[in-house]
Amino acid sequence: MGGFPVPSNPVPTTPQRAPSPEETSAMLFDFMAHLGCISDARALDSIMHTELSLSHFRVLMQLRLYAHPVPLHELAEATSLSLASTGRNVDKLVHLGLVDRREDPRDRRVKLVSVTEKGRHELDEMSGRRDDAVREILRQLPVDLRVGLHQSLDAIVNGGFWDCPPGASHPTRIPPARNTDTESEHGV
Numbered sequence: 001m002g003g004f005p006v007p008s009n010p011v012p013t014t015p016q017r018a019p020s021p022e023e024t025s026a027m028l029f030d031f032m033a034h035l036g037c038i039s040d041a042r043a044l045d046s047i048m049h050t051e052l053s054l055s056h057f058r059v060l061m062q063l064r065l066y067a068h069p070v071p072l073h074e075l076a077e078a079t080s081l082s083l084a085s086t087g088r089n090v091d092k093l094v095h096l097g098l099v100d101r102r103e104d105p106r107d108r109r110v111k112l113v114s115v116t117e118k119g120r121h122e123l124d125e126m127s128g129r130r131d132d133a134v135r136e137i138l139r140q141l142p143v144d145l146r147v148g149l150h151q152s153l154d155a156i157v158n159g160g161f162w163d164c165p166p167g168a169s170h171p172t173r174i175p176p177a178r179n180t181d182t183e184s185e186h187g188v
Contacts, residue, residue, distance in 0.1 A: 035134055051096060055081065057126075059089045060098060060115065064123055069102065069112035098122055 019027070052060070062079050063070065070078075076086035090113050093099035098119035104110035115123070138146055 035137060051092075053089075055085065055089050056093055059086065060093060060119055060123060063099060063113060063115045064120065066114070069100075069114040071104065072101075072111045072113055075113060093119070
């Protein structure tokens with residue numbers, strides 16, 4: 001993977017006018033699409049080397065969001081898959097040891113499913129590869145752009161613009177990586 005081209009005319013640091021929310025939204029989606037293109041390709045590559053289909057992965061990712069076993073019909077609803085398709089996906093995931101399925105003690109007709117430790121480990125491995133890809137993309141940015149991006153994101157994420165409880169984090173939040181010598185030199 002090559003580096004990003006450095007523009008010969010860098011973007012001015014002080015824009016002539018403030019971009020509209022629509023322009024900023026379009027730019028943010030473009031940025032996320034670029035990140036997603038590379039990082040998703042690596043995540044998909046890691047899925048390709050397993051016995052998991054994208055539907056299996058989708059079910060596993062959804063189950064990871066729950067802190068407790070979930071009824072199969074609720075999982076089907078959350079993943080927008082049919083109950084039959086969800087059941088087949090869960091069968092395969094149970095066979096691979098990634099998901100546990102049990103009867104609900106209150107109603108034996110209801111099947112409860114949850115991610116096993118092996119399933120969490122598999123998801124962590126895949127997420128790790130995706131996270132590594134994002135870090136590599138960001139390492140290729142010129143330091144001043146990376147610093148500016150970090151400062152802007154920090155101001156947004158920690159600026160109190162949303163009603164998220166303090167310290168709340170998204171389940172797939174990328175953990176900080178170890179600093180390399182180059183990054184430490186620049187304080188990034």
